[in-house]
Amino acid sequence: MKAREFYNENERIAVVTTEPFARFLDYLAPEGGCKIGSFLILPLGKRKVIGVVWGAGEGEYDLSKLRNAISVIDAPPMSYSMRKFLEAVSDYTITPLNLILRLCTRVPDLNKPSVTQKVFSLASNHSNFRKTPQRNRLISALSKTNKNKLTSKEIVSISGVSAAVIATAASNGLLNEELIPRDRPYPALNPDFKPKRLNPNQISVCETIRDLQKQNSFSAILLQGVTGSGKTEVYLEAVANALRKGEQVLVLLPEIALTSEFFNRVKNRFGENPAEWHSGVTLAERRRVWKMVASGGAKLVIGARSALFLPFMNLGLVIVDEEHDHSYKQEDGVIYNARDMAVLRASIEMSTVILASATPSLESWVNAKNGKYNHVQIHERYGEATLPNLSAIDLRKENLKSDEWISNRLEKSTTECLQSGDQTLLFLNRRGYSPTTVCRACGNQISCDQCDARMVEHRFINRLMCHQCGHTKPMPNKCPSCGIIGKLAVVGPGVERLAEEAQIKFPKAKISVLSSDLHGSAKSLKDEIQKISEGNTDIIIGTQLVAKGHNFPKLRLVGVIDIDIGLHGSDLRAAERTYQLVRQVSGRAGRTDNKGRALIQTYQPEHPVVEAILKGNDDEFWVSEAKQRELACMPPFGKLVGIIISSSDFERAMSAANQLKNNTQALDIIGARAYGPAPAPIARIKRRHRIRFLVKSPRTPGLQDAVRKWVTNVSLKGDLRLSIDIDPQSFY
Ligand code: ADP
Numbered sequence: 001m002k003a004r005e006f007y008n009e010n011e012r013i014a015v016v017t018t019e020p021f022a023r024f025l026d027y028l029a030p031e032g033g034c035k036i037g038s039f040l041i042l043p044l045g046k047r048k049v050i051g052v053v054w055g056a057g058e059g060e061y062d063l064s065k066l067r068n069a070i071s072v073i074d075a076p077p078m079s080y081s082m083r084k085f086l087e088a089v090s091d092y093t094i095t096p097l098n099l100i101l102r103l104c105t106r107v108p109d110l111n112k113p114s115v116t117q118k119v120f121s122l123a124s125n126h127s128n129f130r131k132t133p134q135r136n137r138l139i140s141a142l143s144k145t146n147k148n149k150l151t152s153k154e155i156v157s158i159s160g161v162s163a164a165v166i167a168t169a170a171s172n173g174l175l176n177e178e179l180i181p182r183d184r185p186y187p188a189l190n191p192d193f194k195p196k197r198l199n200p201n202q203i204s205v206c207e208t209i210r211d212l213q214k215q216n217s218f219s220a221i222l223l224q225g226v227t228g229s230g231k232t233e234v235y236l237e238a239v240a241n242a243l244r245k246g247e248q249v250l251v252l253l254p255e256i257a258l259t260s261e262f263f264n265r266v267k268n269r270f271g272e273n274p275a276e277w278h279s280g281v282t283l284a285e286r287r288r289v290w291k292m293v294a295s296g297g298a299k300l301v302i303g304a305r306s307a308l309f310l311p312f313m314n315l316g317l318v319i320v321d322e323e324h325d326h327s328y329k330q331e332d333g334v335i336y337n338a339r340d341m342a343v344l345r346a347s348i349e350m351s352t353v354i355l356a357s358a359t360p361s362l363e364s365w366v367n368a369k370n371g372k373y374n375h376v377q378i379h380e381r382y383g384e385a386t387l388p389n390l391s392a393i394d395l396r397k398e399n400l401k402s403d404e405w406i407s408n409r410l411e412k413s414t415t416e417c418l419q420s421g422d423q424t425l426l427f428l429n430r431r432g433y434s435p436t437t438v439c440r441a442c443g444n445q446i447s448c449d450q451c452d453a454r455m456v457e458h459r460f461i462n463r464l465m466c467h468q469c470g471h472t473k474p475m476p477n478k479c480p481s482c483g484i485i486g487k488l489a490v491v492g493p494g495v496e497r498l499a500e501e502a503q504i505k506f507p508k509a510k511i512s513v514l515s516s517d518l519h520g521s522a523k524s525l526k527d528e529i530q531k532i533s534e535g536n537t538d539i540i541i542g543t544q545l546v547a548k549g550h551n552f553p554k555l556r557l558v559g560v561i562d563i564d565i566g567l568h569g570s571d572l573r574a575a576e577r578t579y580q581l582v583r584q585v586s587g588r589a590g591r592t593d594n595k596g597r598a599l600i601q602t603y604q605p606e607h608p609v610v611e612a613i614l615k616g617n618d619d620e621f622w623v624s625e626a627k628q629r630e631l632a633c634m635p636p637f638g639k640l641v642g643i644i645i646s647s648s649d650f651e652r653a654m655s656a657a658n659q660l661k662n663n664t665q666a667l668d669i670i671g672a673r674a675y676g677p678a679p680a681p682i683a684r685i686k687r688r689h690r691i692r693f694l695v696k697s698p699r700t701p702g703l704q705d706a707v708r709k710w711v712t713n714v715s716l717k718g719d720l721r722l723s724i725d726i727d728p729q730s731f732y
């Protein structure tokens, strides 16, 4: 597309809108003209929609019938590299550009002009005012705070005086009153505020990273270091380097809404708070972040995966912490992996990207081994801490009762740990009370009405829940299939049931269950995590939520209840995931000194993954895992694409799938093969039948084009839907 910097009023422009229409719509530039990248308000039918100028309009559409854009939104135009990035994401994920644009315009009131807010500061002559108790409180609170302009609400919260008192103080001159923009810049971060003294391992890694940052070109770095090795401190130094160069920085974290610890660390290091972007942030604050990222008033953003689509103007560094984490993959709506798109974005911005992990994904590890990424490693824990001692408990020798999961050996170690006043973590990656409720009379397993999935008992809310669609129903007392009363029984444990057993075995212990569904809000979960890290719990019972970088200083013992769960199943990454999870979870123990221990319960201690974990030789594990994937031409050596065709009507979905089955020329040409169609492992979700293909292909840049061409063989009539998942992580 031809592109100029500026388009005069009434010139034909091509616009990408956030509506599901053609890639480009032609409009006439608005009154006053517009720039390339300008955000516009556009008339569309009777509605007003948002769009971005992509270049000169080339459409055949009759010029006299084109409508003018209504106005230019008060925001800096989208940069060239941001536009290239959105196009690249659209191409890679085979998703219309419009839907990708939506990811970066998800900000409240983007189309409204900036608003102002009233702030107050203490008048310099405040000592001349006659003293009253209310005024004294006001003056003392305002003299102590380090902010000099506060809103009425902020003053109320720090001083305890009422809003009316503040208003009076303003009218008689004790307070100065002023209107400032709501979306104002974030306080400057000082890269030299309080640097830590690094140890020699950290220094050498930091130097490598700094040299790469100096080149001002694209580089990807895998920062691999065992849990507690000081990776975070290392990448904060990289943040400092970028800040010194005046660049913007984005740090992506999984489960960010749960961590206040990280924000404290940033504030201690740089003296001020960074901008925050995730679902827990207020709408007004999100708007401020968006605007300030676009205009340069926010230098450091700590965000969830969607922060990758913020309109940075000068992004010099992107950090993806815990890069192996599966929550980086967005699996509904636009399907993308934020880790991979972060690398893509850095490559377009010519900037540095750091992927940090103790247990990197095999993809990143292979990229590091073959030189595509720079590989920097720290092999030891920081300071006195050493890695926990790992051993297996062979459950075949433990004679567990059928409704017990804590072996004698684990029980004994837990008791010792309790006696010494330390914390124990019992890890079981299963939410709820029990995964299966079965009728002892007819063998029926209770499943969801809308999905082909078993319902999971959650005793905490006293209901059955479907983990696919979230549907819940009360616990029945008779079997929905045979109608016999009193024969329903639970099979297997979830964290709630494990907590019950632990409370019986350790009656005096204070037990906390950490599971994403047990807390009403992110805030209450965050509080629970805070409570645990302060040591107010003896036994933590947790799902994979506990693997995510929380620092529990008093944790000494980790018991993995059932490592075998993750090793079953046909998931391509079963071994990798189990390895990562167990290494991460056991890495929670002994983070501050060297008394940590991890006990792993298993029925198959000779399983290669279990052996590899016990040996603690990460490289050996990755080498062998990589070899197996390579032999099978599986990712990262080959590519996979998951296709799901769904409809409320099974026959309709199947016949659409068969149209694809019979027209695979586009795939054949590049040597790709479509396996299927077959009902997906979860064959129905929310009443929609799901038919699945798995495309296996050699690594070739033509893959997306071929898949795009191939899927045009089916016309999506009625409620038929087709979703494309490039590099799928889950296979249900
Ligand atoms: P990782 O990110 O690799 O898990 P962290 O950066 O969180 O490791 O470091 C582990 C612990 O060691 C943290 O409490 C951190 O504050 C501390 N630490 C790491 N490096 C230093 C340093 N150079 N000086 C002081 N404390 C450090």
Ligand code: ZN
Residues within 6 Å of the ligand: 448, 449, 450, 451, 453, 466, 467, 468, 469, 470, 471, 686
């Ligand atoms: Zn369901």
